[in-house]
Amino acid sequence: MEKLETVNDDRLLSGKHLMSGNEAVAEGALAAGVEGYFGYPITPSTSIMEHLIKRISKFKNYFSFLQSEDEIASITAVIGCSWTRKKSMTATSGPGFSLMQEGIGLAAFTETPLVLINVMRGGPSTGLPTFPGQQELMQTHFGSHGDYLIPTLVPGSVQECFDFTVEAFNISEAFRTPVFVLSDQVLSGLKELLTIPEKVEIVDRAVPGKGPVTYKGEEISEVLVPAMNCFGEDKKSFSTGLSHNETGHVDLSADNYDNLINRQHQKITQYEHLLPQPKLQQTDDADIIVVAYGSTARACRLAIKRLRRENHKIGIFTPTTVWPFPEKQLNEVTKGRKVLVVEMSIGQLIWPVERYLHRKVEHIGHTRGQIPPPSLIEKKLKEMLKEDNN
Amino acid sequence: MESPIIDFSKLKHNFEKDLTSAMIPTIWCTGCSLGTNLQAIIRGANLAGYDFDHEMVLVSGIGCTGRASGYVNADGFHTTHGRAIPFASGVRIGNPDLEVIVFSGDGDLFSIGGNHFIHAARKCIDMTVICNNNSTYGLTGGQASPTSFIHTKTPTTIGQNTRPFDLVNLALGAGATYVARYTTAQNTSLPKVIAEAMRVDGFAFIDLVSGCPALYGRRNGYPTGEYMIQNFREASVFVDTSDPANLLPEQTAIEFDRTKGYTRIPVGVFRRPGEDQLKDALPIKGVVP
Numbered sequence A: 001m002e003k004l005e006t007v008n009d010d011r012l013l014s015g016k017h018l019m020s021g022n023e024a025v026a027e028g029a030l031a032a033g034v035e036g037y038f039g040y041p042i043t044p045s046t047s048i049m050e051h052l053i054k055r056i057s058k059f060k061n062y063f064s065f066l067q068s069e070d071e072i073a074s075i076t077a078v079i080g081c082s083w084t085r086k087k088s089m090t091a092t093s094g095p096g097f098s099l100m101q102e103g104i105g106l107a108a109f110t111e112t113p114l115v116l117i118n119v120m121r122g123g124p125s126t127g128l129p130t131f132p133g134q135q136e137l138m139q140t141h142f143g144s145h146g147d148y149l150i151p152t153l154v155p156g157s158v159q160e161c162f163d164f165t166v167e168a169f170n171i172s173e174a175f176r177t178p179v180f181v182l183s184d185q186v187l188s189g190l191k192e193l194l195t196i197p198e199k200v201e202i203v204d205r206a207v208p209g210k211g212p213v214t215y216k217g218e219e220i221s222e223v224l225v226p227a228m229n230c231f232g233e234d235k236k237s238f239s240t241g242l243s244h245n246e247t248g249h250v251d252l253s254a255d256n257y258d259n260l261i262n263r264q265h266q267k268i269t270q271y272e273h274l275l276p277q278p279k280l281q282q283t284d285d286a287d288i289i290v291v292a293y294g295s296t297a298r299a300c301r302l303a304i305k306r307l308r309r310e311n312h313k314i315g316i317f318t319p320t321t322v323w324p325f326p327e328k329q330l331n332e333v334t335k336g337r338k339v340l341v342v343e344m345s346i347g348q349l350i351w352p353v354e355r356y357l358h359r360k361v362e363h364i365g366h367t368r369g370q371i372p373p374p375s376l377i378e379k380k381l382k383e384m385l386k387e388d389n390n
Numbered sequence B: 001m002e003s004p005i006i007d008f009s010k011l012k013h014n015f016e017k018d019l020t021s022a023m024i025p026t027i028w029c030t031g032c033s034l035g036t037n038l039q040a041i042i043r044g045a046n047l048a049g050y051d052f053d054h055e056m057v058l059v060s061g062i063g064c065t066g067r068a069s070g071y072v073n074a075d076g077f078h079t080t081h082g083r084a085i086p087f088a089s090g091v092r093i094g095n096p097d098l099e100v101i102v103f104s105g106d107g108d109l110f111s112i113g114g115n116h117f118i119h120a121a122r123k124c125i126d127m128t129v130i131c132n133n134n135s136t137y138g139l140t141g142g143q144a145s146p147t148s149f150i151h152t153k154t155p156t157t158i159g160q161n162t163r164p165f166d167l168v169n170l171a172l173g174a175g176a177t178y179v180a181r182y183t184t185a186q187n188t189s190l191p192k193v194i195a196e197a198m199r200v201d202g203f204a205f206i207d208l209v210s211g212c213p214a215l216y217g218r219r220n221g222y223p224t225g226e227y228m229i230q231n232f233r234e235a236s237v238f239v240d241t242s243d244p245a246n247l248l249p250e251q252t253a254i255e256f257d258r259t260k261g262y263t264r265i266p267v268g269v270f271r272r273p274g275e276d277q278l279k280d281a282l283p284i285k286g287v288v289p
């Protein structure tokens, strides 16, 4: 297929801006070509919807928008809109994300491209609406019932809020899948310098009979990712949340279900290398590797900077895609080294880390509705260094 | 004696063009109203001039009724339980050139999906919603639904059921553009009514009173489809809806007697779009400058 890009126009505000993480998400969505938004207000995600409305109300072209009656309606309408071949999205936070779980399963099983931004606050329940948390890492993987694997990106800066939202749309279109972007309350309002490029490469989902999609230079298998017949087009378009065959119609047979579930899993794992890769900083000579993502990783970097000044060799591994988890890269970097996991949760990131490293690691599970203070991380790292010398 | 084996792939039916032959026979029981109702919808869509190939999208939720979307040879989607209306909203707002029909059950639309119904009606989202109102949760075994009558028996009834919704009154109150009630017994006039609803620019609703003879019927003294249709026919009362007094809740509610079955089913078109109706609730067209 031909190469597609958004160039500098009313959608793409090329240039330098001082923007918040949420504004950057909305700009990223526009750059990627979003055409449909359905949402329900919830702190701290609301300003994504508000910023988008401010921007689209000046557009010449039709934009599909509706403020839904609840998050169940939002996610379902996004799925409906996506089946009209429109790039569609929603954004929410904890309680809304919980309400969306059944719809997320429907989107995954019917292979519906969509982007869902979850701006994490402290939970459970209504929890800490105006304070950050990182307690939905496992929910993005296991929140809906059944087997499914949804690519999940985790930005750590305003720039990444923009970049990863663009990427999320591209991934969703290339692989016909919902994609999550997990931001957090700190990033949502944090203002930083955002550079929006002159043009942004975008991907549109495959059209039946028009050949495979190319993503990051690689041709995506039409067997693993079947082209999507959308509503109103020449071929009949049907799907169901029941187990279904390639025509979209119900088929509950064991062979069909087995193939379907495993193909849907494989279409993500086979192209894992095309998803955003983990960032390694000062890991070459490190005695200890810190593993952290999102705004927590920022505090870790500050602690590491201070310790490096005292000649302590510490590095950081920041996953930018958390699902599928970058198992291989983490194993390579941490081989023979101590590991410290830092997160704003009593313990979620530590699960995949320990599972994939097959050993116990050190942990800061900060549960105070704030980014763990760098001093706290520094103290923990110093204790770990001291144990080394004993 | 060997029981005869029917090869369904060799049988023909009257709607080869409009039904997904590979999915026939349906899962529906003998005597169920669903077959007749689906036929009325297909006839209605043809009467309304809908292009099955490029413009019509049939959306359903979960239940016996929910399976209908898979039987019609048009675009469609079988969503999660209760979510047919929000899905349809996404389709309609996503592509305003499409004609969206929701066909789903009373449990799906008014229990788990009730919130979506009232808001889509209030927002006047352009779609046609047809409720296969069999007063029970057919697919899960005939439990009480939001339209089950007080003195009927279901596996979840202790003593008596809670009182039912009057769907016509509910739709009128929520601001639907077009509101009608018919029963499966009016199968000859139904396609015309359905076509009229489909042509409405706005939120059109039909309460289609239907029978589930296999479960709700059997437990409550009307075990066959024929019996139920006869009951619907006898109990149907065409209401003069030009008289506002006939739109009062006391006049629109269905009456049911434990020993006699349905005793009064007010039927007709209770609201057609008028100037007043659409003044504040223009059909949603997404964001256009």
Ligand SMILES: Cc1ncc(C[n+]2csc(CCOP(=O)(O)OP(=O)(O)O)c2C)c(N)n1
Pocket: B062, B063, B064, B065, B066, B081, B104, B105, B106, B107, B108, B109, B132, B134, B136, B137, B138, B139, B140, B145
């Ligand atoms: C979230 C959820 N809860 C419960 C169910 C089980 N369930 C399937 S169909 C149904 C009720 C269907 O009743 P109705 O909508 O009236 O359809 P009918 O079968 O009568 O046509 C229920 C409760 C489900 N599928 N999903």
Ligand code: SF4
Pocket: B027, B028, B029, B031, B032, B033, B034, B064, B134, B138, B139, B211, B212, B213, B214, B215, B216
């Ligand atoms: S269970 Fe009832 S509603 Fe379902 S197909 Fe059978 S008769 Fe119809």
Ligand SMILES: [Mg+2]
Pocket: B063, B105, B106, B107, B132, B133, B134, B135, B136, B137, B138, B145
């Ligand atoms: Mg029912």
